[in-house]
Amino acid sequence: MKPIVQIGLLFIVSSTFILSRCQSFEKINFITEVKHPEGNPYSKEKVALGRQLFFDKRLSRDSSISCASCHVPQFAFTDRQKISSGVDNGKTERNAPTLLNVAFLKTFMFDAHIQTLELQAIVPIQEHVEMDMNMVDLIRRLNAIPEYRNAALQIFNREFDAFVLTRSISAFERTLVSFNSKFDRYYYGKQSNALNNDEKEGWELFSKQLYCTKCHPAPYFTNFIAENNGLYNDYGKDQGRFRIFGDSNDIGKFKVPTLRNIELTFPYMHDGSMVSIEEVINHYAKGATGHSNQNKIIQPFKLDGKQLKQLKAFLFSLTDTSYLIDF
Numbered sequence: 062m063k064p065i066v067q068i069g070l071l072f073i074v075s076s077t078f079i080l081s082r083c084q085s086f087e088k089i090n091f092i093t094e095v096k097h098p099e100g101n102p103y104s105k106e107k108v109a110l111g112r113q114l115f116f117d118k119r120l121s122r123d124s125s126i127s128c129a130s131c132h133v134p135q136f137a138f139t140d141r142q143k144i145s146s147g148v149d150n151g152k153t154e155r156n157a158p159t160l161l162n163v164a165f166l167k168t169f170m171f172d173a174h175i176q177t178l179e180l181q182a183i184v185p186i187q188e189h190v191e192m193d194m195n196m197v198d199l200i201r202r203l204n205a206i207p208e209y210r211n212a213a214l215q216i217f218n219r220e221f222d223a224f225v226l227t228r229s230i231s232a233f234e235r236t237l238v239s240f241n242s243k244f245d246r247y248y249y250g251k252q253s254n255a256l257n258n259d260e261k262e263g264w265e266l267f268s269k270q271l272y273c274t275k276c277h278p279a280p281y282f283t284n285f286i287a288e289n290n291g292l293y294n295d296y297g298k299d300q301g302r303f304r305i306f307g308d309s310n311d312i313g314k315f316k317v318p319t320l321r322n323i324e325l326t327f328p329y330m331h332d333g334s335m336v337s338i339e340e341v342i343n344h345y346a347k348g349a350t351g352h353s354n355q356n357k358i359i360q361p362f363k364l365d366g367k368q369l370k371q372l373k374a375f376l377f378s379l380t381d382t383s384y385l386i387d388f
């Protein structure tokens with residue numbers, strides 16, 4: 062059974078409602094099937110192969126690092142490090158983002174510039190500070206493993222090559238879905254007690270009194286685009302999306318991260334520079350740094366101790382670990 066269907070069933074079992082299939086997209090989106098692209102249709106066997114590859118350290122030069130080294134299932138597919146360590150203890154420039162719900166993203170990476178998961182998968186494999194593996198050598202290595210060679214022949218009717226590798230890994234990534242948080246049961250499932258009062262008040266703050274949903278709207282809690290949230294006055298070495306297109310309007314712009322499972326994905330921001338939710342809220346409450354590209358919607362605000370607690374409680378109601386039944 063597809064994990065997305067399992068999550069759907071889990072929701073239905075745990076709920077007193079049976080959701081009608083005719084409900085609008087917004088209402089049931091957390092059990093809506095992922096759209097697999099035409100060029101890479103879903104199959105159970107392909108996803109199983111992708112999963113095996115995702116956890117296989119032989120994808121790295123010295124067989125020490127797998128995708129899962131930096132995208133750990135238990136931490137919502139992050140690694141809880143400020144920045145990540147790859148082959149020979151190489152250090153990435155940025156914090157490893159969650160892979161849950163990547164199926165719904167429109168672009169990938171903090172620079173919001175890679176168009177498909179299939180293309181993204183090649184990047185960490187070849188990146189020197191990550192897996193540092195030459196693609197030609199890797200294909201030779203994996204094609205020589207009978208299990209992989211046979212799986213490629215059976216599923217794709219071809220030898221194990223880069224096509225097989227990237228299609229399988231991305232098909233697996235599209236099954237990493239998590240839309241069964243307390244918030245989902247409250248907001249989409251209409252279970253009024255799924256959230257307690259603090260969490261409900263926090264949602265009001267987040268969505269009505271403050272401006273957070275301008276960039277982090279439900280259901281994905283990202284608007285999918287690169288924004289400048291005034292993290293720094295001077296971004297130093299990592300200027301964000303600017304480094305891809307050289308447009309000065311892009312300085313300090315990073316793809317807005319989802320806030321789903323934020324309780325599990327610390328530390329925060331592209332460089333892992335913030336360790337707690339309080340620190341993040343304080344950043345916005347101060348009106349951020351006022352960088353010239355900072356989105357003007359970000360203005361200072363004041364919350365009392367109780368409201369701060371409520372906003373945090375709401376953010377933590379976006380935690381959903383039901384995906385872990387598959388790991």
Ligand code: HEC
Pocket residue numbers: 115126127128129130131132145146147148153154155156157158159160163166168169170171172178181182185186190191192230
């Ligand atoms: C050494 C640590 C490391 C390894 C190994 C690694 N990643 Fe990542 N991953 C990262 C970091 C750091 C980023 C953010 C890079 C950026 O945005 O510039 C990232 C970003 C991503 C993204 C983009 C997510 C988004 O929200 O845009 C995907 C998808 C991804 N990785 C999948 C993989 C896959 C598949 C593998 C294995 C083939 C892998 N990663 C191996 C650290 C790692």
Ligand code: HEC
Pocket residue numbers: 271272273274275276277287288289290292315316317318319320323326328329330331332338341342345356358359
């Ligand atoms: C103008 C768009 C914008 C607005 C408005 C905004 N954010 Fe963000 N948010 C971002 C961007 C962009 C990042 C990532 C910045 C980076 O990586 O350097 C981010 C990061 C975060 C993170 C860290 C996520 C992670 O995984 O690292 C949290 C938590 C967060 N925002 C909460 C909020 C809250 C709460 C509000 C309302 C007070 C808010 N944001 C308003 C754009 C915005």
